Amino acid sequence: MDQLPITFKHWLVEFAPAEYQPLVSAIISTAAIIGVFASLFALTTVLERKGLGRIQNRYGPNRVGPFGFFQPIADGVKALIKEDIVPRAADNLVHFMAPLVLVAPVFLALAVIPMGRNLVALDMGGGVLFFFAVGAATELSVFMAGWSSRNKYSLLGAMRAIAQMISYEVPLIISSVSVIMIAGSLSTVRIVEAQAGYDGGLPHWFVLTPWGLAGFFLFMIAAAAESNRSPFDLPEGESEIIAGYYIEYSGFKFALFFLGEYIGMFAVSGMAITLFLGGWHAPFEFLTWVPSYIWFFGKLLTLIAVFIWVRGTLPRLRMDQLMNFAWKFMLPMALINLLTAGIWHLLGPGFSRWLICSILVLGPYWILGRALFQAKNVGKRIYQYAE
Amino acid sequence: MLGEGIIKGMVETARNFAGSFVDEDRLTTVQYPEERLPQKEAARNFPFLVYDGKDPEAGLRCVACQICEKECPPQCIYITKSKDRKPDHAGKPQFFPAVFDIDVSVCMSCQICVEVCPFDAIKMDTEFELSTDDRFGDLLQHKEDLARPNTYFQKLHPTDAAESDARLAAERAKAEAKQKADAEAKAKAAAVPKPSPAQVSNVVPALAK
Numbered sequence: 100m101d102q103l104p105i106t107f108k109h110w111l112v113e114f115a116p117a118e119y120q121p122l123v124s125a126i127i128s129t130a131a132i133i134g135v136f137a138s139l140f141a142l143t144t145v146l147e148r149k150g151l152g153r154i155q156n157r158y159g160p161n162r163v164g165p166f167g168f169f170q171p172i173a174d175g176v177k178a179l180i181k182e183d184i185v186p187r188a189a190d191n192l193v194h195f196m197a198p199l200v201l202v203a204p205v206f207l208a209l210a211v212i213p214m215g216r217n218l219v220a221l222d223m224g225g226g227v228l229f230f231f232a233v234g235a236a237t238e239l240s241v242f243m244a245g246w247s248s249r250n251k252y253s254l255l256g257a258m259r260a261i262a263q264m265i266s267y268e269v270p271l272i273i274s275s276v277s278v279i280m281i282a283g284s285l286s287t288v289r290i291v292e293a294q295a296g297y298d299g300g301l302p303h304w305f306v307l308t309p310w311g312l313a314g315f316f317l318f319m320i321a322a323a324a325e326s327n328r329s330p331f332d333l334p335e336g337e338s339e340i341i342a343g344y345y346i347e348y349s350g351f352k353f354a355l356f357f358l359g360e361y362i363g364m365f366a367v368s369g370m371a372i373t374l375f376l377g378g379w380h381a382p383f384e385f386l387t388w389v390p391s392y393i394w395f396f397g398k399l400l401t402l403i404a405v406f407i408w409v410r411g412t413l414p415r416l417r418m419d420q421l422m423n424f425a426w427k428f429m430l431p432m433a434l435i436n437l438l439t440a441g442i443w444h445l446l447g448p449g450f451s452r453w454l455i456c457s458i459l460v461l462g463p464y465w466i467l468g469r470a471l472f473q474a475k476n477v478g479k480r481i482y483q484y485a486e
Numbered sequence: 487m488l489g490e491g492i493i494k495g496m497v498e499t500a501r502n503f504a505g506s507f508v509d510e511d512r513l514t515t516v517q518y519p520e521e522r523l524p525q526k527e528a529a530r531n532f533p534f535l536v537y538d539g540k541d542p543e544a545g546l547r548c549v550a551c552q553i554c555e556k557e558c559p560p561q562c563i564y565i566t567k568s569k570d571r572k573p574d575h576a577g578k579p580q581f582f583p584a585v586f587d588i589d590v591s592v593c594m595s596c597q598i599c600v601e602v603c604p605f606d607a608i609k610m611d612t613e614f615e616l617s618t619d620d621r622f623g624d625l626l627q628h629k630e631d632l633a634r635p636n637t638y639f640q641k642l643h644p645t646d647a648a649e650s651d652a653r654l655a656a657e658r659a660k661a662e663a664k665q666k667a668d669a670e671a672k673a674k675a676a677a678v679p680k681p682s683p684a685q686v687s688n689v690v691p692a693l694a695k
Contacts, residue, residue, distance in 0.1 A: 153506045154499045158515055412499045413492065468488025 101390045128220040140361045141171035154411035181350035193247035201240035201359035204233045212369040215392035226287035248347035256343020260334035270429035271321035274314040277440035278374045291378030304377035309456040310439040315375040322367040330413035368402040530610035534634045542633035547607035550583040554599035562592035576661040586629040606650040
């Protein structure tokens with residue numbers, strides 16, 4: 100049961116002639132990734148809208164199909180039959196390429212994420228490096244979209260997006276470096292293997308260490324910013340710059356942007372699972388009989404639910420708050436966390452490393468939180484002329 | 487400590503999320519085509535013409551005085567006065583509208599036609615699902631489409647209907663009393679011996695007073 104997808108793929112590949120087998124194998128893996136994650140995207144859009152509705156005490160979509168679960172089909176049909184409008188002053192080629200440049204890399208990024216035991220499309224030595232290198236290409240597409248539309252709003256959105264993505268890429272990568280250091284490998288499969296085993300009923304996941312917990316939170320915050328999710332959705336900012344960089348996109352190109360954004364969120368959540376949440380490993384030893392891919396997708400859906408929950412809770416940040424948070428809080432915390440991970444490794448097993456590393460994580464958090472975000476009491480504002 | 491407010495907010499939204507499944511009162515949405523809220527008595531949307539009795543043609547209260555047509559701010563009423571007369575509810579011969587059209591797409595539901603009507607002939611309906619796929623034919627409602635029995639009005643706006651019914655009944659009673667008085671006066675006049683033709687020219691103006 101656990102190896103069902105792999106045996107099925109091998110059975111399919113057997114039909115091809117020997118010299119074409121690697122190619123067929125790659126095509127099957129690609130098709131599986133695109134199929135599974137595109138349907139997950141469809142499911143997520145409807146669950147997100149329903150979840151946000153419930154958070155706001157509404158029903159959410161409930162008209163199309165049972166409980167509104169065919170809503171994505173209706174949305175897809177609508178996007179397909181809509182007129183594709185390209186502004187007259189737009190740079191046609193770049194305008195056309197931008198959504199493709201967004202969608203292709205995020206699917207590529209999914210290739211290195213192990214979704215089950217032996218269930219990885221591309222077991223690469225530098226998997227994590229590949230992931231971040233490919234993930235950085237989305238910035239290019241965002242700027243292509245913003246620039247080629249020849250629209251002030253889209254350019255503003257693209258500029259915000261570039262500033263935000265580059266700022267948050269730094270803590271994102273530094274917080275994952277600590278995992279790479281401890282696991283001693285850039286390969287995603289090795290990193291998941293390093294988190295195997297159980298100790299006193301608890302799994303050896305990196306999130307269950309002080310540096311891992313801090314790293315996980317830093318990673319998730321940076322991931323939300325990277326995938327332009329609320330509260331970091333300034334590049335889109337519906338209420339300020341309408342839709343930001345994709346204001347001039349309509350019909351299926353818009354749907355592709357939407358798809359790319361969600362697939363990007365899945366990819367970065369999958370990376371968080373791989374790095375901190377033990378990949379496809381079961382949380383308890385007695386649950387290891389459950390197929391590994393079920394654990395992976397269960398964790399993925401949980402992280403997506405958290406993203407939706409956060410989106411339903413927090414208001415959008417201001418640009419200066421966003422930048423301050425990235426450079427004054429996230430970056431120092433990530434660097435200190437890197438140091439903590441090293442200390443954790445050097446101290447060796449024992450109680451002392453728990454204590455020291457906890458202090459090293461909580462101390463800077465408390466100090467930075469006090470210094471940067473304490474509400475300044477400026478007193479009652481006095482109006483000279485207004486009253 | 488940093489993050490306290492975020493946790494507080496997350497708890498609040500989680501409570502809303504879970505509560506919306508448990509507590510029906512949280513979901514204030516009325517799922518319109520299937521569910522409807524009962525309408526307020528003072529609700530109004532589009533005017534209709536009231537008729538007494540069973541026959542919409544004979545019982546129509548409208549006397550084609552055209553006040554509403556003149557007062558209507560967006561000018562959505564079109565009336566053509568009849569050539570002949572027919573008796574109204576009090577038995578007095580009156581004109582009636584040969585054509586009475588109201589354009590749904592122009593009407594702004596202001597109720598001024600109702601306010602100015604001295605005959606309680608036009609009232610506001612609460613019907614609001616007036617959309618149609620024929621924007622030229624169906625949006626222009628004619629006399630036959632607009633006529634509603636008084637019983638409908640009584641059901642729709644009981645307070646207003648009681649008031650207007652009382653007023654009309656009083657009018658009718660007054661008209662009857664006057665008729666009776668007229669009949670008596672006529673009888674008395676008949677009892678008096680007929681004056682000579684020379685006297686008639688003097689008496690008639692006095693009677694008319």
